[in-house]
Amino acid sequence: MAAWSCSLPFRSGRLEKVTWMSRSTPTWTARPLCRSAAMKAPSSRAYSLSFSFVARTNTCGELRSAHVGQKVTLYGWIQYQRQGLFLVLRDFQGLTQIIIPQDEACSHVKKLLSNAPVESVVRVTGIVSLRPPGQENPKMPTGDIEVKVETAEILNSCRKLPFEIKDFIKKSEALRMQYRYLDLRSSQLQYNLRLRSQIVMRMREYLCNLHGFVDVETPTLFKRTPGGAKEFLVPSREAGKFYSLPQSPQQFKQLLMVGGLDRYFQVARCYRDEGSRPDRQPEFTQIDIEMSFVDQGGIQRLIEGLLQYSWPEERGPITTPFPSVTYEEALADYGTDKPDTRFDMKIVDISDFSRSLGIRFVQNALSYPHGTVKAICIPQGMRYLKNKDIESLKEAARSQFNQEIVDIICRPDGSLKSLLTKFLGQEQQSELVQALKMQVDDVVLLAAGEHKQVCSALGSLRVESADLLEAAGLVLRDPTAFHFLWVVDFPLFLPKEENPTELESAHHPFTAPHPSDMTLLYSDPTKVRSQHYDLVLNGNEVGGGSIRIHNAELQRFVLEKVLKEDSEVLSHLLDALEFGAPPHGGIALGLDRLISLIIGAPSIRDVIAFPKSFRGRDLMGSAPDYVTPEELESYHIQVSWPVAEAEAKKN
Amino acid sequence: MAAWSCSLPFRSGRLEKVTWMSRSTPTWTARPLCRSAAMKAPSSRAYSLSFSFVARTNTCGELRSAHVGQKVTLYGWIQYQRQGLFLVLRDFQGLTQIIIPQDEACSHVKKLLSNAPVESVVRVTGIVSLRPPGQENPKMPTGDIEVKVETAEILNSCRKLPFEIKDFIKKSEALRMQYRYLDLRSSQLQYNLRLRSQIVMRMREYLCNLHGFVDVETPTLFKRTPGGAKEFLVPSREAGKFYSLPQSPQQFKQLLMVGGLDRYFQVARCYRDEGSRPDRQPEFTQIDIEMSFVDQGGIQRLIEGLLQYSWPEERGPITTPFPSVTYEEALADYGTDKPDTRFDMKIVDISDFSRSLGIRFVQNALSYPHGTVKAICIPQGMRYLKNKDIESLKEAARSQFNQEIVDIICRPDGSLKSLLTKFLGQEQQSELVQALKMQVDDVVLLAAGEHKQVCSALGSLRVESADLLEAAGLVLRDPTAFHFLWVVDFPLFLPKEENPTELESAHHPFTAPHPSDMTLLYSDPTKVRSQHYDLVLNGNEVGGGSIRIHNAELQRFVLEKVLKEDSEVLSHLLDALEFGAPPHGGIALGLDRLISLIIGAPSIRDVIAFPKSFRGRDLMGSAPDYVTPEELESYHIQVSWPVAEAEAKKN
Structure with a gap:
């Protein structure tokens, strides 16, 4: 069951006080990241008068032990109902446990509530009571209390749902989009x-x-x-x-x-x-x-x-x-005009170092205008990436940027493993290690070619390898950081x-x-x-x-x-x-x-409340849709049917 | 010259203070009706930090004698310039008088400002000074001071205007719409x-x-x-x-x-x-x-x-x-579902009274289901309406509602003048006067027929006659009232x-x-x-x-x-x-x-900032506009040209 939070406790009938309080002290209370299972509704001044203009006395997220003894009226949806004994009522602000009366005098209320399907919308009026000792639910903001129903009304019944309105139930996006109004009931949306x-x-x-x-x-x-x-x-x-x-x-x-x-x-x-x-x-x-x-x-x-x-x-x-x-700096350091600066792995220019090397493809690249040799160093790449990962990175550079990549691995003993090593003396190898700040188990991806192309390719590999490292368990980008x-x-x-x-x-x-x-x-x-x-x-x-x-x-x-x-x-x-x-x-x-x-x-x-699919369709209302030729007349247009469709229409 | 008002005087650099002040005490200061010639900009918290993020020290509406001696930088448009001596600078908040330096050392500034066309946009920096005694302008919020220019810059020159940006200059709406960006500079907009x-x-x-x-x-x-x-x-x-x-x-x-x-x-x-x-x-x-x-x-x-x-x-x-x-009451009393309740002149039902009269068209009307006789009483109609006004009202009822109207006039001596009087005894006449609360010089418009038609016709005449009375000088609807x-x-x-x-x-x-x-x-x-x-x-x-x-x-x-x-x-x-x-x-x-x-x-x-004409056209950017057939291709539509146009296109 999802835990919901609520705003500060408040009493009704204090419009003027609450008004000015809420105007002068807007608060954003601390919340966990909302993707966690324990979803919470954002609490704020916005909830202060959620009972105004309607007959409810409280919302389903706000009752506490301080309310015990009060007679309350709640409106909400049946989230869960068990054996005619109790149910959980949900509204936009949270959940409240409702105790169904068991005495004969209230048998009609018991029948009503026991027979109402999940997600039916009901009104209940009852007394706030403390839960019996040991039955409190500390994960639920209203977990200290329950409401003992006196009267209830089914405002609208719910037919069989296409999916359950529970955060942990996975459903296909197409289904969620078709029944967007049900998906909107989820605590996340x-x-x-x-x-x-x-x-x-x-x-x-x-x-x-x-x-x-x-x-x-x-x-x-x-x-x-x-x-x-x-x-x-x-x-x-x-x-x-x-x-x-x-x-x-x-x-x-x-x-x-x-x-x-x-x-x-x-x-x-x-x-x-x-x-x-x-x-x-x-x-x-x-x-x-x-x-x-x-x-x-x-x-x-x-x-x-x-x-x-x-x-x-x-x-x-x-x-x-x-x-x-600057744009130039962003391109040189990150290979993109929208750098993710939550992690380092900047592109390093080793053109000067490379000039002295007798490697043909390097010399060839440097001979052109804007010719350059650059590299990125993937920290702990040997430990977190598989060989096929490195191969797929190189293939991506080739197919998307027409850019060849050479990899260099720093072995546990500090020595380098690469196609290039045979062209490098010991001193040059350690110069390279120093220039790239390589450490044991790091993997370097090196590219030679035209400046912009090399930067773009390495910039793309930088993000892709970060994704691969994180998929393998290395936390590179703090998920709570905003850069x-x-x-x-x-x-x-x-x-x-x-x-x-x-x-x-x-x-x-x-x-x-x-x-x-x-x-x-x-x-x-x-x-x-x-x-x-x-x-x-x-x-x-x-x-x-x-x-x-x-x-x-x-x-x-x-x-x-x-x-x-x-x-x-x-x-x-x-x-x-x-x-x-x-x-x-x-x-x-x-x-x-x-x-x-x-x-x-x-x-x-x-x-977005009612988004379109990636094809631009509204899957709930099926937009866009056909219109009759008559409807097009006043706009002086007609459809030019593609040949195949026109033929099909004829037959 | 239009008078502009400004918000409370304030000092720069006090963001935090102003922030909270403005959040907790929003004020709407008292203003005259804005259609008056003395237009004022709505002043409010919204202006508190109009200088933030830009190089101006003040806006053109806020300098007062308290600012005397301060060096200020203003940005605005030249509203008026006179003989190289002074100019009036305008921005969204108001007007400030600017004194052009006359000494030789500042001859370049004088030349700059004297030669700049009206509505050019300029920066001026100078010292706030009191105006010489007797030259204050009490109609202008900044009328106590003037700014003695030290340096100035023409930021953009203005070519010859299609109309003057002055509130009292009348211009055609088409021209205003075509140059909407100039019309927006008016204090009214x-x-x-x-x-x-x-x-x-x-x-x-x-x-x-x-x-x-x-x-x-x-x-x-x-x-x-x-x-x-x-x-x-x-x-x-x-x-x-x-x-x-x-x-x-x-x-x-x-x-x-x-x-x-x-x-x-x-x-x-x-x-x-x-x-x-x-x-x-x-x-x-x-x-x-x-x-x-x-x-x-x-x-x-x-x-x-x-x-x-x-x-x-x-x-x-x-x-x-x-x-x-209720809708029924609105129809019966005002003949419309959107009654203007700023004035009385309600529709009065005299069906019961009329039943006893031996008037054929009245009896005829009452014999049908929903048959009714009703009337409105136009106060002082004889004094404010001409005969042709009354005739045009009757003609309107005939043409728009297919409804005949009989008029009854209360003469200065209290006697009635109407086609009907010959059918009414003395007692019936005074009963009618009482039922309709007629006074000397009032005009009654009477209609017999089906309830809804009679109400609609009289409701329409009620508003039309109110317009006529007001055009003739009788104030019937308080222009400051909101009902x-x-x-x-x-x-x-x-x-x-x-x-x-x-x-x-x-x-x-x-x-x-x-x-x-x-x-x-x-x-x-x-x-x-x-x-x-x-x-x-x-x-x-x-x-x-x-x-x-x-x-x-x-x-x-x-x-x-x-x-x-x-x-x-x-x-x-x-x-x-x-x-x-x-x-x-x-x-x-x-x-x-x-x-x-x-x-x-x-x-x-x-x-509306950029409204369309009543034909739905944008006269500034000429929308809607033609597009090429190629542009329609990806949408699979083509234009069905009306025959005449298609022929013209061919030739």
Whole structure:
């Protein structure tokens, strides 16, 4: 039986007192990580008046020995019922043991409660009593008491369940999604949704009440942005004209700054049609922020304050300011722009050391521009990894990055085992051991080649080998640790994948160039760094933003001359910049991802009430669905059936 | 020049202090109605840290004589500049007078500021000084001081404006919409959006922090609901399958109750495709609420508390509980289900009195079932209405309601003037005067016919004649008054307009029948009252909700037997009700309408940052817009061009 906690004991009828108490002393009580079996509901001020406006006197999580003798009315679901003797009643706040009366006078109550199926919803009224000595349940917050029923009512009966509402019962995700309303009764999902609500509320308090931000709702029916291939379309009643569901309120928030709003935020619904992608959702939520007259540091301090203020106490404190690395540093040290800094295993550059070695593939690699030799050292790799693990790591580098990897093992006697050893003298071997800080049983993965490719490959192997070490029992990453990191100084433009002679924005075309690189913009735009910043948490990108271009001429140059895009579709934004647009910048935090990391949920689906499957389907209501041709008429569209389906329809 | 107010004076660097002060003592300072020329920004805790994270020391609305001698840095827009001597700087919080230095050493600063066009955005740093005696401006909160510039910077210049950013300049709405980002700089829109943000924040505090509601985000990509002709479609990548943008989270909030969430709220974006409708928006926002184990009274008390808690102090207090009338009473007294109770002029039933009169059309009307004779009395109608006004009222009743109206005028000598007088004896005339409480110069409009038609016609004339009286100078409705009213006991079903032998839901099929009328459901469903309730403010519907059906069998009966609908599309909801769904109910408040009424804005477009035109177009970014056939391919749709357009395209 899951143990639930409750908030501070409180009495009814003290609205005014509780009101102000809860306003001035919001508390986040300490909690274990919620993935543990002993799930607890997040307790807080949010529960103080859960009995207001309804007929219950208490919730199922709050009765204690102090309540003994009181007559209470509880509403909840039958979690468990045993032999007509007692049942366990559950609501969102916890569990209470209910004693079914056995005397003849109450036989109808006994019959009612004994016959009600599990998960039926009932009202019970009764007296709070101490449990008989020895029958207390210290694991249950209400474990000292039980309620002796006087009257009861079955409010709604439950038919046979597709799965049991118990945390330890494993069920397939498809089944959970189909019966999402039943899965929502689990203590884990109750906790997740309530914690999410509370964190967002704290964020709002910080932004709106403490720092003068204005919550502005922006349209979701807008028009297609250039290159907006991932935007959902919405046909309008004007033939051939479509709205588009925007991927973010980017244009609107910039226009709000032009409009003098000064400080904007929104918990914004965003849309992205990426087809089937694991752990992505076609609609998602971001904490969207924009400020005028701000620089990069200003936004960073704001976000650090925001996260610190809204951080659940039960997750331990986070320290600010967050560390910051440049994009180049992140790539060189971790092989990625979203490094997981909870563990070390940094990439080590041994190009200089390698130059003196007479090894052909090494010399060959170093002879190219950006040629490099790098390595990562897997601590205790010999003890925790199997040979096939190392082979699979090497194969992954080959298939995903076209990168050959050489492994070096440090034997128990300190000697090295590798293809390379025959090319290395004793002194060179110990230099290598020193450079890589190798210890007995460590495994080194070495790569030679082009800088970016080598870094990316080793960065990927770093995370994969950490996963393998942990699967084998070595704790490398503290599961309770939260490592925030700013990554800054990204390139402003990247070569297009399909045609590397053309450039595209690394993030979006409104990102301002780094002030030191302004002249490069006109001479060598590939070298220009941007004023973009990413916020990374435990190796996941949880936010990104930038200082924006506020000068119309510069914006036009970037769009037309560098990106070669048709600026006409953005004419309203270019116009706006000409009317005294203030310098401004902002950021967006991915709320679903952030909450799932805070909670330690395996998927963002666990922090969304009604998520879609990875194919973008709602398995409960079966969306999307067919509509009749008549329904399409007023939107002047018709379905272009793929040939096979059209044929099938004909027959 | 518009006068702006500011929040309490405060000093920088006292984050912690201000933090807690602002949390425990939120204040709404008294304000005049914002439609007055002397617009003021809503001042509140929201401004306490508007300088945080940026380089300004103060905002443009807060400097007072207490700041004299301080060196300050302000950022803002040039509202006005005169002869290189001074300028007025504006930001979201107010205006400050800036003195341009005239000495030779600062000639570059003078040149910079004198040449900057109006609405350019600048930084100025200077010393706060008292204005010379006699030059103070008591209408301006910062009118005691001026800032003597030392250094200045033009951050962005402004090109020629399409209209001036001054409140007294009238501009066409189309132009305002096209340059919405400029219109947003007006003090009126700044006020509207900030007040909206603050009211919503207070609502969240009330629901989330005080009453344990959980803010849950529900999907906007769902599937079409039965009869959802007004739902926008979103094509998916699966051929022929479409998502639908829901008109409200109705199904989801009920499923959350089945899921044991207990108390849900959401500031929910909703969509409704109604084509061209004045003062409607294709996307709009509602405060969406649902509770388990609640009855009608519980929801009503919750909403009264919510509005009282979030009500801006500057609008005066509102008293609770709100009065309540039944649908039948509202119809009989006001001829509408959303009565404006700010003024009297109730409909008076004179059927009994009329029965004894020998007037043919009266007798004829009374001989039919539901036949009735009713009247409204327009106070001082003879003095404020012209003959043509009375004729136009009668014509409106004829054309809109097919209802003949007879007018009766009370002459200065107390005698009546009417077509009817010849049928009335002296005693009957004075009985009529008494029944209608007629006074000298009053005009009575009398109608005989079927109850509902007569009521509707007179209800419409009641509001129209009130408008005419007010246009002529008689103040009938206090513009600062807020009259909330609950309307309850609506019919559950209505005859379909196109086929009156069939029934449709008066609101939606999930509304629970009135408990007293349960048996009628099976015998005469047209007579069943519902547990639906509307909230009306000053004659506008601002909210509606109901206790829902939580019994699957009853829900199925209503859908299949009464409404004759295919219940298959709602199978997930019907299923859910079988798994121990709790009794539940809820409400939704129309946020845009509510805020516009609080502010006294003529249109909901005035409380939305980026509204669409009444044709559903965004005039700034020109949405909706054409997309290429290639862009439609991945969604398996093509445009069915109307014949004329298709022909034109060919040529």
